[in-house]
Each structure stands twice: as C-alpha cells, then as structure tokens.
Amino acid sequence: MTNGYRYIGKDTARKDARDIVTGKARFFDDIKIPGMLYGKVKRSPHAHANITRIDTDRARCMPGVRAVLTHTDIPRWEWGMPKHIPILDSKVRFVGDAVALVAADTPDIAEAALDLINVEYEPLPAVYDVEAAMQIDTSPIYAQFAHNTYPDEPPSFEPEMLGHIRIGDVQKGFDEADFTIEDTCGYEIFPNPLPPEPPGFIATWETPDCLTVYTPSQSIAQVRLIGIPFIGMADIRAISTQCGGSYGTKNANLTPMGYAAVLAKATGKPVKVYFTKEEHFHSYSLRLGSRVRARVGIKKDGTLSAISGVWMVNTGSGSESGPLQIAVGLGEVQLVLRCANWDLKGKLVCTNRSPSGIVRGYGGQELESSILPIIGRAMEKAGINPVDFFKKNSVKPGNGYFWREGKWWTYRGIDFNTAIDKGAATFGWKEKWKGWGKPTAIHGNKRIGVGVGVHSNADVGEDSSEATVKLTADGRAVVYCCVSEAGLGQRSSLCKMAAEVLDLPLERVTLSPPDTQLNPFELGLVGSRGTYAVGSAVIAAAEDARKKLLEIAAHRFKSTADQLETENGKIYMVGRPDKKLAWHRIMGVYHSVTGEGRFEPDYSLCNFLMTFVEVEVDTETGQVVLTRMVNATDAGQVIAPKVLEGQLHGAFGSAGLDTALFEETVLDETSGRMLNGNMVDYKWRTFADLPDVKNVILETPMPSHRFKAVGVGEIATSPGPSAVLMAVYNAIGTRIASYPVTATKILNALGKR
C-alpha cells in the first residue's frame, strides 16, 4: 500500500544496485592500502590443550615475513561478553583456535611461514556437550569460569539483564493445569549462516592511540563501541566496506580485528586479515547450541498455566554475546507463549566446539526451536490445534512481558491474529490439519504432514539511534547515519524515508558512508531495528531539518512556517504553488541547514511472523522434503515491497528453517574436528531446490513512527525449524526431538532400523 506516498511502499531501485551488478561496489577484497601486509593465523589441531613450546625462528627468518607473534609477544587484550576471549593465549580451546600470527608481504608467504612454526602441546580433556561441560570440575576451559559456566552478571552497558523469567507462582500454575508435560529438547546443530563473503579486517594505527579499521560489517558502530575496550581504550575509527552478507555474524565478532591490530602494531604497517572459507567455517561464529529441559502445565482450553525449567546454552569456545542473547531469547519467548506463571532460567556454558555467537534469531530462534516442540506435546495433550493455540497465546495489545533489560513492558501494537488467519487460509491449514501425529495425506511411500511455527520480537525498537540530515542550497539532502549495507537494502530505504519527509526526488537524497568518524552514533542494522528505531531517527532528523528550513523561509514569505510547503527543493505557500522559491534563495549558497534526530529504546512494539510448512516424508529412503511454505506477517506499512519479499524468502537458509532439514555442522568427537566445513558437505539450499513459497503481508498501521511501520527484520528464519519438526511428527506419527531430521532418524522412528 502506498497511502498516497511518493516513495514509501513503492519499489524503487536500490541505490547500490548498479554498482553491485557492474562490479563497482567495493567489497572487502577490493580494499588495498599502500604498504599493506597480509596476516595469517596458525591454528590448533587440538580441541583443548596447553601450549608448552612454540618455535617461530624459522618463520621469522623467511624472506617477506615481517612479524611472527605468539601469546608472549602481545598485550592481553580480551573481548567477548563477558570480556574473556584473548587474541592469543597459552592454551587452545577448539580445533582451529589461534596459536600464532604471521604478517608478510603476500598472503602466500604468510601461509608458507605458518608451516615453519613448530608448536608442542599438552592435550587436555575436551568436552562438547553442554551438560557434560557443566559437570566438569577440573581444568575448565577458562580458569575463571568454574564448571565452564559463565557468571550471571550483566555487562557494563546494561545495568540489569534478563537471565531468568520469574512471573507468578509456578507451583500454583502446575496445580491448576489439566495436563503437565516434562521433556528435554535440543537445537544443537551449530549451523553457519554462511554469508558469501568471509569476514576480515584491515587495521592501521594512525597514531599510537588511534586505530583505523576497514571491515565488511553489518553494524560498523559496534566495532568502535566494543572495540575500544578491547584494545586498551585506544580510539577506533571504523569504516565498513560493502558487506557481502552477514546474517548477524558480522556485528560483534572481533577475532580478525584483534589479529590485524596486533600485527599492525608490531609491523607499523596496515595489515589485512581476510579469513578463508575454511576459517569462516571453523573459527568464526556459529549459531548457539540450545537445550531446554522444561515442565509445562496446560489447561484443556489451551491456556498455559505454568512453564518452568532450564535453558542451557552452548556457546562453544567463547561467548561473543551469550548473556544478551539469552536475555533477548527469554524476552521473545514470552511474546509467543502467554503464561501467568514462569520460572525459566538461562545458563551459558562454554565447550570445546568452534565458537558460537550472533546469528540472526539472536537467542530467540534457539530457545523457541527447543521449547516449542515440548509445548507441542502439551498442545497435543490438551487436544488443541497449534494455530488456535498461537492465536490464543501470542502477544496482544495490553499484554506485558519482561524485556532484555529486566523491565516490564506493555505491548501497544496491533493484534496479529488477522495475519495468522490470512496465512492459515492461504496455506489451507483447515483442510490440511488432521490432528496431532496424523498425516495430511499418504501417497504410496510418501507421507505428507503440516506444521506451524511462530516468532515475535520486541527488538524493533531496540537501543538508540542518532541521525542528522543536511539540506544543501542546491536542493539536495544528505542523511548522516552510520548504517552499513550487508545486503538488506536498508540504506536505500532510509533515503526513501528522508525523501518522503522532504518531498525531494530520491536521487537527490544520499546517505553518508558507514564511517564512525563522519556520523553520529548509530547501533546499526542489528536485530529488527532498521525500520522503526533507525527509521525514527532519520525521520526525526529530516523533519527537524525541514522545520528549520521553513522557519528561515517564513521571513521571506512573511508567513509562519506551518503555512509553507517544500517540494523538489522549492518552497511555496500553501495554496500558492505558482510562487516557488528554490532553497538557495532561502538559505543562501554559503549555508546548509541541518536537522537532528534521535531515537530512544522502546520495547512496547513487536514484529511477528508465522510460518506454515508442508513436508513430504519418504518412508523408504527417510528423506524429508519441504514442499510448501507460507509466511504470514503484518509489517504495519511496507517500505520497500521487493526487499520485504526477499527478507521473507530468507526463511530457509542462513541457519533458518533448513536447520531442521539438513543445515548443521558435523563434529568428529574423537578428534574435535568439524568435518563438513566446506561448501559441498555443509548443506545449504540452492536456488534449484526452492519449494512453493507464498508470503502473506498485511499492513495494519502500527503506532511506531510517521509511516506506521515495524517491518519484519531478522525473524524470517525463526519460526521454520520447530514448524518442520511438527510437520514431520504429523507425517509419520512418531516424534523426533532433535534437529535435523536426517534419513537415519526418520528410518529409526519408522522402526525400519
């Protein structure tokens, strides 16, 4: 719907589209700085070991090698949440952990030098399972974290943080329940969302106290925000290149930055560290492992009376953002499971797996994919259809919930049940749903089943945003807002919002480069905050600039500002469009007019998505195929229709729905090595394997900002996994309580093996 808008709700070409398709856009690999060296990392063969000796002499002597660094050569800078991940250490914590760093004139020389570094290790017992890790009382992975369990302390930027949902009285709730279910379910496949471009950093010390970094980033301001405490409080100027996909991973993982920064310090030169695809798989950010042991009380009418339990989160060898992901996940789960009595506690645990961190879904997808199969068992006991259950129990205006910072919020948005109804009708849910554990149809050896999953997130108004808008005398506008482009198209959408407010041609509105030195503070496109939070700041800045301009114009027109309009860089009095004055006549060519906008966190609005799926299970081969998917959402107001469609099509991949079908990293527990860290054995859906997809997008105005939008944001991937598990159960009549549903699991469940 365009609602009379000039740009909002209409498809316009992305501002970077031509540059991307012609190869002009500058991705990380295109960036070269004069004198730049290349950094490479020597990596551990052990999952857990002390380093007893490192011999770097031969590597140092190799022609073209400019620096070789080990843990004894560098400051003990740490990052992560809490701060605990060193750049290099006297021990290694996963296969692929960094042992030594080399900077050389070429990548090939650096790589060859790695082979000349000899390391001796004292292997330590390794642990990969979350509960096993918690039971270990000797040689923890980090000396400061007994039982490999992280403390419950909130980080410095958030005085309180939700780590435990405590509402009402669960005992009373269980007493009132008609049925109680107790179960454990894990979502522990550690998938890689696999942005096409691997991560990397170029670091160069401008002065001993100021580091400039170039990196393909989803939110470049975070690099500065969390990077400064990491590198001993030196200043950072962070610049994002065009980013070849992130899916959450290129926000807060400072691993390559640490390597580049210490190598740049040691050599006095800019150093580029660009991970290979192998490093991207083994040594960067995977999705968190999640296991829920829960007890659920439900009444016959589908009312949840109590939920209690523990949510165990496996963050692998280090926590990039674990406590905050737990906080957000615990917030989100309350939005889809309304319940008067809660006692659900999160526990963050490290293991010797490859590191896990931020992946879109940010805790919520992990928690829901683990807890919804258990809730499904409760629904079955109560004999309730899952669509009716979610209509009853997902967030409604006036409902409250604790959000990540521990405060109670009341939802003031719209009711999403209309979207659910429209989605169900489009999918044909009524006809296809035959009851729990019952197939929709059986065709020979093919059994068809349907399922549904849901996700909602109050992070649309997460954190703070700042923007300024500069109007120039020639009738153009520059939006200053620190937003990088990771493929979302949001940089163009923000220009559309400003162009709409200023009634300027879109090509006359540009957005500043994603550079922390040029722009006011802006957390960036994390979570689902682009449309509401960032959009609000840009809209406010554009409105402020417009107001200031019209105030100046009021003198010339001998009127008040509110009697004036501006259109295409010219101002006129309402009712007198024949008498227009160009902006330069108003402000003078030696001036510009700047407006400011700011957004403060608001967790009282949510986005929402329900995903309906149909699967076909081959009872002879055990193969499960997704045949149909309907996504249903209410975006408030669509800003860019094609971009939104694209976001929803993202539901399968990037560690989304397909984590229930085939996306997973495979670990060899004997050696601690990841076996499928390559683009063939790591299964990701190709365009040749797309099912029938329909998106149902409603536009019920949301009380957000001027354009009444909340968008969809990151959540497209989140409802899918549990929906597939439900559909498979309905197809074959036997529950599989783990991901993904491999042929072996299906054949076992069917009693064939």
Add this chain to the structure above:
Amino acid sequence: MQPFQHQAATSVADTIAILSTHKGRAKLMAGGTDLLGILKTRATVAYPKVVVNIKSIAGLDKIQSDGQGLSLGALTRLADIVDSEVIRDAYPILAEAAASVAMPQIRNVGTIGGNLAQETRCWYFRYPHSIGGRIMCKRKGEAACLAVKGDNRYHAIFGGKKCFAVCPSDMAVALAALDAEIQISGAKGQRSVAVTGFYHPLGNVLETDEMITGIKVPRPAPNNRQVFIKHRVRDAIDFATVSVGLVVSMDAKTVADVRVVLGAVASGPYRATDAEAALVGRKLDPAVIEKAAEASVAGAVPLSGNAYKVDITKTLVRQALQI
C-alpha cells in the same frame, strides 16, 4: 595455494613425458574442478610441483559412435555428454548420469576423464590443512581410518577394511552398467581396464606416469532399457548418497541380460551380482523385483552411521526396475 609450475601439454605423448619426468609430483588438470579444491585445502601431503594443462591436447574431446559402440575422448566435457544426441539416443544412462553431476558451471568445464579419476569426497580425507593440519589416514599412507569410529554417514557399506571412502563418480556407475572400458596411456604403452576394475580401496589403478585417454562403451543389446537414479540430500550440487545404474535387456518377457551397479556404497562402482542373478531369466514382476532389491545389498556391512544407505539402495534398485 602454494606455488607450482604450470605446463601446457600438446599431446598424450608429451603429457606422459612430463608425468614421467616428475614421478608423481605432476598432476593433470582438465576442468580442474576436483584438483583445485584439493590444492586449495592442501588436504593431501604431496603437493604437485607441476600442474599439467591437458585441455591443450587436440582431438581428445570427441564423441564417436559406430555399430560396435561408443568412444569418448577423456576431455569430453560432461555438458557435451548431456547434450549429445548420439548418447541420448543409444546410451541415455550416460546423459542422465552426466546431467546429475554437480551444476551447470561444473559440467561446462568438468570432463569425463576427470570425473572418473576424481578423488574421494571422504570428509576426513578432505579436511583442510589450514585448520590444525590435515587428517592423516590409510589413503594418505599412514594412520588408521577415523571414519570407522567417527561420522561415517556418507561412507561405504561394502568392503572397505582399511579405507571406507566411497568413489564419488556418477559416470563410473553409468559406464560400469554399460560394461565400459577405460583406455589408459602410459610410459609402458597403452592398456585398457574395465570401469569396475579401475578402482581399489585406496584409489585407482593409474600409475604416476599414466593418464586416461578415452572410454570405450560396447553397444548394448537392442531393446535394452537404461536407468540411472541418484539419491542425494539436495537435488543440485550434491554427490550421491547412493546411486543405481541399471542396463537391462529383455528376451520376450523375461530378463535376458542385466547389469545392476551401485554408486557411493563402495570404493568403486559396485556390481550387485546377486541382484543380477535374481533377475536373469525371470519376469520383472513385483516379487522378483523385491527379491532383486533385497539381493542388491547382500553382503553389505554398514558402519555405525550409514545403515540408512542399505534402505536407500534397496529402494533405488526397486525404483529402477519398476520404471
């Protein structure tokens, strides 16, 4: 990637001379789709000193057919096999198998010779050297097979013993079903080997100074039926979990001759002779088909995590016979 010399060969003799000079330190490159992956990951110990471009050898990419059979030059691209009318007409199983390989980009450069000589996809074997060092194993000349106790979902259900890696070639399955022979040239002259005899548990029979020059396929009996079915996780890109190649010729209503070949279940294309015996001289009725499907996995010894391949094999054999 480490540096290497790149030499363009002008003829088969030239290639063999280069191979002989470098004694195992030279690698042939046609499409390069398999070789470059191994070079980039440095999964194997022996890194070549010389990479020999054989695309420059003229005339080795011909598809020729006569009353006796079909002959394919080693440099015939998979895409050309998919598109060849001669092949589609009389040897459709080859076109189907070729069409199932990877994706168009790979088929446009990948050759039949390279497809047959490609290295296994065993994920222990292919583990990248840059992440803590390559994994040594029997196939690389030292240490035991980690797949036996590890994650062996894609490994062999037949044979193995020391190495449980499977042959990933789809073309080998189809060619074995047609009883094809691989023509090899080397320093000691020319020889020809049946496709089923080309592979052994640790690789193939090529000596370090030998190369594949072509494939000879005998013309199958009239009224034969050819089927290739490939099961895989994704319809695009993936290697086979299990594949079946079937060539059957009928005598009135009973099976006169049949070859049932299984792929991705052993170190080479695996001829299911028990299944063939259950079919010859019989009508293809449901009971016979069922018996043959069961017989196709006779002697299978699945590992801890690949018993599902037995079910898939039986299903594919049944499906192939039902078509």
